[in-house]
Amino acid sequence: MDRVYNIIMDRMNSSESIVAYTVSAGVLSCYVGLKVYRRHQVKKKALKKREESRKALQDLQRSVAVYSGPTAQAARRRKIQSLTLTQLTQQLGDGQLSAVQVLQAFQEKATAVNEELNCLTEPIPDALVRAQNLDVVDQPLGILHGVPVSVKENYNIKGMVTTMGVTKYLGTSSGEDAVIVQVLRKQGAVPFVKTNVPQGLVNFSCSNPVFGTTVNPLDPTRSPGGSSGGEAALIRAGGSVLGFGTDGAGSVRGPAHFCGICGFKPTGLRISPNYFSYIHYVFVFFSGRGLSKTYPGLPGVISSPGLLARDVDSLALGLKALLVPDMFQLDPRVVPIPFQQETYDDNQPMRIGYFTTLPCCPPTPSMGRAVIMTKEALEKAGHTLVAFDPPDDSRALIDLTTRLMTADNGETVSKKWLKDEVIHEYLEKQVPLLKMPHFLRKIQGFLLKPFWPRVAKMISHRLIGSIFDLWQRLEEREKYIEQFQNELKKKDIDVLLCPAFGMPACKPEHVGMAVGALAYCSIFNLLDFPAGVVPVTMVTEEDDRLLDDWRGYGNDLMDKIIKETTRGAVGLPVAVQCVALPWQEEKCLRLMKEVETLCPV
Numbered sequence: 001m002d003r004v005y006n007i008i009m010d011r012m013n014s015s016e017s018i019v020a021y022t023v024s025a026g027v028l029s030c031y032v033g034l035k036v037y038r039r040h041q042v043k044k045k046a047l048k049k050r051e052e053s054r055k056a057l058q059d060l061q062r063s064v065a066v067y068s069g070p071t072a073q074a075a076r077r078r079k080i081q082s083l084t085l086t087q088l089t090q091q092l093g094d095g096q097l098s099a100v101q102v103l104q105a106f107q108e109k110a111t112a113v114n115e116e117l118n119c120l121t122e123p124i125p126d127a128l129v130r131a132q133n134l135d136v137v138d139q140p141l142g143i144l145h146g147v148p149v150s151v152k153e154n155y156n157i158k159g160m161v162t163t164m165g166v167t168k169y170l171g172t173s174s175g176e177d178a179v180i181v182q183v184l185r186k187q188g189a190v191p192f193v194k195t196n197v198p199q200g201l202v203n204f205s206c207s208n209p210v211f212g213t214t215v216n217p218l219d220p221t222r223s224p225g226g227s228s229g230g231e232a233a234l235i236r237a238g239g240s241v242l243g244f245g246t247d248g249a250g251s252v253r254g255p256a257h258f259c260g261i262c263g264f265k266p267t268g269l270r271i272s273p274n275y276f277s278y279i280h281y282v283f284v285f286f287s288g289r290g291l292s293k294t295y296p297g298l299p300g301v302i303s304s305p306g307l308l309a310r311d312v313d314s315l316a317l318g319l320k321a322l323l324v325p326d327m328f329q330l331d332p333r334v335v336p337i338p339f340q341q342e343t344y345d346d347n348q349p350m351r352i353g354y355f356t357t358l359p360c361c362p363p364t365p366s367m368g369r370a371v372i373m374t375k376e377a378l379e380k381a382g383h384t385l386v387a388f389d390p391p392d393d394s395r396a397l398i399d400l401t402t403r404l405m406t407a408d409n410g411e412t413v414s415k416k417w418l419k420d421e422v423i424h425e426y427l428e429k430q431v432p433l434l435k436m437p438h439f440l441r442k443i444q445g446f447l448l449k450p451f452w453p454r455v456a457k458m459i460s461h462r463l464i465g466s467i468f469d470l471w472q473r474l475e476e477r478e479k480y481i482e483q484f485q486n487e488l489k490k491k492d493i494d495v496l497l498c499p500a501f502g503m504p505a506c507k508p509e510h511v512g513m514a515v516g517a518l519a520y521c522s523i524f525n526l527l528d529f530p531a532g533v534v535p536v537t538m539v540t541e542e543d544d545r546l547l548d549d550w551r552g553y554g555n556d557l558m559d560k561i562i563k564e565t566t567r568g569a570v571g572l573p574v575a576v577q578c579v580a581l582p583w584q585e586e587k588c589l590r591l592m593k594e595v596e597t598l599c600p601v
Helices: 002-064 072-082 085-093 099-117 127-134 179-186 229-236 253-259 312-322 325-330 341-345 365-380 393-405 411-418 430-435 438-448 453-460 467-490 508-513 515-527 541-546 557-566 585-598
Strands: 120-123 148-152 190-195 242-247 262-265 304-309 351-354 384-387 495-499 531-538 573-580
Touching: 002 099, 002 120, 072 099, 085 099, 085 312, 099 120, 099 127, 099 148, 099 190, 099 229, 120 229, 127 190, 148 179, 148 229, 179 190, 179 312, 179 325, 190 229, 229 242, 229 253, 229 304, 242 262, 242 312, 253 262, 253 304, 253 515, 253 531, 253 573, 262 312, 262 585, 304 312, 312 531, 312 585, 341 585, 351 365, 365 384, 365 495, 365 531, 365 541, 365 573, 365 585, 393 453, 393 467, 393 515, 411 430, 438 453, 453 557, 467 515, 495 585, 508 515, 508 557, 515 557, 515 573, 531 585, 573 585
Parallel strands: 148 190, 148 242, 351 384, 351 495
Antiparallel strands: 120 190, 242 304, 262 304, 262 531, 495 573, 531 573
């Protein structure tokens, strides 16, 4: 009997095991199937939006096309597209041009260049009606009356979705315009298109699963920069005369440099950060209403809206149009300082500090050469140039900037928008590091230290593990700002001249491993100084040859990636960066204008 009982029990246990295994396999299959289904639905949703966007742009292109060849209307449109912003506002103001004429000229150009660049996401539906209404008013509404302007995809436009290339935001349209858009409208501007961004705004390529990849208008194998890459590409190609982006670690200045145009970011609250910005690559002290940021609410590396244009006067005019009572009333956080025209127009010699390198991330040869040639031109024009060494750049960029930008250990990215998303290939290499636990970072840093000490330090040094650590780091930031300003005061420096970036326009597949090149931009987000870039030269054959001997910080992994992606960039634009103290935007723009005049490209 016992034997029979044991046999029966063994069979029952075996049956229970089989049932358990079967249930487990079923649950696992359901889980995997659900993940696959969700991924398929996300892709389907993204492709649907892309097709809708493409159709809207094609419909717009057909509606403004001139079909009869080289006509007077076509020639007039080409003339309009070649005008500077200053010329455009003058001719709109005195009635030589109508708002509809100008709008349709830029709609035609923007949709045409978009076929090659994929720089647009959507047309703004009410643009034509707005231009028609402007043409029947008695007096110009403001200094941008009738001017078509483009805006980055993360700017809220009433009735349009703001996705940042993330599918989960496709179903929600904005209830109101961003503050900047509202002010632009009050100044008579006509927002007419939105432009492409990298997924979540978190790197300096310009690709996402919703709207696809934007290419550099000067070399389609290279990135136009990010995250305002669509804006920069559109303006460089002639499809817009004035654009608005956001800059959290060089997201305006980098694309402007990559595409060979001018870009400017002000002090954090000089203009409203109210654009929308749920996922911007930085942590911000203030959350924008109307612009989307990557990491809303975390302080330390200050994001701000920025402007892009073909020339510095256009940047100054665009900023002047925003610094008006409407801006100060719509967003009371903005410091009510109107544009100081007398400072911008001043022609007295300046005392300019300059540096050609940050030791923790030396730039490629063309970037340092651009600073030296600009320095010499400024000296010949009567300005005083003073060598300046940024204090303790490694601590600023690794202990402070990098740590503050990763203080949440990737939780905002992974929980707020990466979950159930299709991750674009150019972002895939960054995501594991963003989400990596501290103990794995420490292990990885320890293993890499003998070979790539800088990379190891960036991964594992002084990680922020608590609120106390964060507060300590923020206190260090305040002390660093004071230290930097004191060094400027010691040398009686008005403004700074330095590299715009660590390298020329790179290939998009390298952006995840070349983040050190951002150092020249991100340090001024940490400091919250106004800064802008101006193209002054191009990469030469000699610059390319000098890469053979260039070792960067120590020929580590990042240096090798930067060298690889820079090689073959002959003919691409190289900009310099101009910087001023907080709230001195006009002084920064004045130096940019002087550089533009002395070093025409």
